[in-house]
Amino acid sequence: MTDTTLRRYLTQSVLDPNLIFLIEDIASSCRVIANSVRNGAFEGNLGAAGATNVQGEAQKTLDILANDEFERICSNSPRLAALVSEEVEEVTWLKEPEAGDYLLYFDPLDGSSNLDVNLSVGSIFAVMQVEEDGDRNVLRNGRNQICAGYALYGPSTMFVLTVGDKVEGFTCQHGTGDFRLTHPDMMVPAETSEFAINASRYKYWDEPVRRYIDECIAGEDGVRARPFNMRWTASMVAEIHRILTRGGVFLYPADSNNRDAGGKLRLMYEANPMAMIIELAGGAASTGLTPIMDIDPTGPHQRVPVILGSRSEVERLVSYHKT
Numbered sequence: 001m002t003d004t005t006l007r008r009y010l011t012q013s014v015l016d017p018n019l020i021f022l023i024e025d026i027a028s029s030c031r032v033i034a035n036s037v038r039n040g041a042f043e044g045n046l047g048a049a050g051a052t053n054v055q056g057e058a059q060k061t062l063d064i065l066a067n068d069e070f071e072r073i074c075s076n077s078p079r080l081a082a083l084v085s086e087e088v089e090e091v092t093w094l095k096e097p098e099a100g101d102y103l104l105y106f107d108p109l110d111g112s113s114n115l116d117v118n119l120s121v122g123s124i125f126a127v128m129q130v131e132e133d134g135d136r137n138v139l140r141n142g143r144n145q146i147c148a149g150y151a152l153y154g155p156s157t158m159f160v161l162t163v164g165d166k167v168e169g170f171t172c173q174h175g176t177g178d179f180r181l182t183h184p185d186m187m188v189p190a191e192t193s194e195f196a197i198n199a200s201r202y203k204y205w206d207e208p209v210r211r212y213i214d215e216c217i218a219g220e221d222g223v224r225a226r227p228f229n230m231r232w233t234a235s236m237v238a239e240i241h242r243i244l245t246r247g248g249v250f251l252y253p254a255d256s257n258n259r260d261a262g263g264k265l266r267l268m269y270e271a272n273p274m275a276m277i278i279e280l281a282g283g284a285a286s287t288g289l290t291p292i293m294d295i296d297p298t299g300p301h302q303r304v305p306v307i308l309g310s311r312s313e314v315e316r317l318v319s320y321h322k323t
């Protein structure tokens with residue numbers, strides 16, 4: 001498998017050549033960002049940029065650099081019509097949209113609070129298509145995604161991709177810089193005993209989330225009758241990669257402190273791409289009330305509650321939200 005590079009994998013597929021160009025440009029952006037992350041301390045890029053983004057969050061220098069690399073490299077893609085980035089308030093239109101053109105949604109650097117402490121960060125992306133000539137609507141639900149993925153800048157750099165069927169994991173080979181297929185057909189293990197949530201928010205949680213987490217913590221003494229483990233890395237990419245590898249459930253639910261904002265994570269470039277990956281890998285993704293990809297978006301930076309991972313755990317959480 002490792003002799004299959006991303007380029008070979010894509011050229012052997014039946015994809016539109018312009019989509020292949022775009023995916024290769026996204027992968028190139030991630031390769032450049034991986035180097036910037038790795039060299040951040042030398043280049044003085046780890047700190048705050050002194051600016052805030054559209055969500056009112058303090059931007060890191062690397063948030064802005066990563067956004068600029070996506071913009072610079074992907075703008076070369078001939079059929080890319082628009083970019084929707086976490087770091088840019090307005091949609092960036094590159095051309096007059098024509099039917100079939102591509103729309104790229106991305107979180108250039110995810111988990112950027114981890115930069116200063118040298119822990120894993122990532123990039124997240126999704127691609128949709130323009131429906132008709134001149135149509136500037138970028139607010140389609142996640143079922144319209146034709147491609148989604150993420151890069152993980154961890155001990156090794158990985159590029160995880162789906163073009164609508166399997167979820168394939170590529171590892172960047174040190175030296176050549178090639179992304180090689182190392183994790184074909186990734187599937188979320190069905191059985192799991194691991195949950196990920198920022199437990200410092202316990203006092204804000206709604207009853208269904210408290211019930212679920214309390215039951216996990218009770219372990220073999222409670223209704224679950226088995227021990228559970230907990231992890232929280234504060235980088236969604238790292239959490240989702242762990243869940244794709246060894247199972248588990250990830251929650252950033254709506255709570256009394258974030259409900260007015262809609263939740264914490266952003267629908268178009270965090271929740272939707274990860275929901276597509278997790279569903280195609282056999283898992284499930286919900287707000288607790290609605291499948292994430294069924295949400296009709298109201299804005300490019302909309303926030304939503306997120307519960308995703310192993311199917312049986314997500315279904316249990318959804319059932320608790322119904323009672």
Ligand SMILES: O=P(O)(O)OC[C@H]1O[C@](O)(COP(=O)(O)O)[C@@H](O)[C@@H]1O
Binds near residue numbers: 112198236237
């Ligand atoms: O700091 P908290 O509240 O635990 O939030 C962590 C969450 O925020 C995020 O870092 C948001 O991503 P950004 O770094 O792109 O803003 C997620 O990756 C992560 O799951």
Ligand SMILES: [Mg+2]
Binds near residue numbers: 107111236270
């Ligand atoms: Mg993010």
Ligand SMILES: [Mg+2]
Binds near residue numbers: 107
């Ligand atoms: Mg980000």
